[in-house]
Amino acid sequence: MRVLMGVIKDRHGTYYARKTVPATPRGLRAAVALELDNGKAVQSHLKKSLGTKDVRDANVRAKPVLAEFDRIIAKAKARLAATTGPVVKRTNLNDTEIKRVAEWVYATALKEDEALRFSGRLELRRSYKTESFASNSLGSSRARHNEDQPIVGGHGRWYEQASSYADLC
Known part of the structure; x- marks a missing residue:
């Protein structure tokens, strides 16, 4: 005869009922341990x-043991839902937070600008654009015929950053 799902046999031949406590929602295993009041921080399996x-x-x-395990997990889920409140989105910031966000934005802009200036791509791109607009002819020696090609060899990331900033100019 076959055994039910959740019934296991140990090395001595004794049968046990065993159920794994789901990992989600987060904190359920800790709530099951609280429900059992067994002194453990988390309970990953129920076994009897x-x-x-x-x-x-x-x-x-x-059958009744597995049903009891289901009741324990349901109580733990209810306990978890009662203690976990909904996430409240903030609608305003205080002055310190606004200052920190502004500093972060400014520091990020400086870092990106320094990367562009270090690579030299931005200035080179500007000079090509101004010359091609000034000469207004495709026959100019410095005019670019294929915009998909990088201006000079180098790292592709630098070219992408420079082209995105040059479009803003």
Whole structure:
């Protein structure tokens, strides 16, 4: 005869009912440990001996034990839902937070500007644009015929950054 799902046999032949506590929602395993009040921080499995070595008796005894495990997990989910409040989105910032956000934006802009100036791409791109507009002819020696090609060899990331900033100019 086959055993039910959740019924396992140990090395001595005794049957146990075992159920894994789901990892989601977050904190459920800790809530199950609180529900059992067993002193553990988290409870990843629920396990109870069925007290028999006979498979038929194990299947009969396992049903109420597995139902009890389901009740324990349901109580833990209810406890978790009661203690976890909804996430409230903030609609305003205080002066210190506004100052920190502004400093972060400014520092990021300086870092990107320094990267562009260090690579030299931005100035080169500007000179090509001004010459091509000034000469107004495609025959100019410095005019670019294929915009998909980088101006000179180098790292592709530098070219992408420079082209995005040159479009702003």
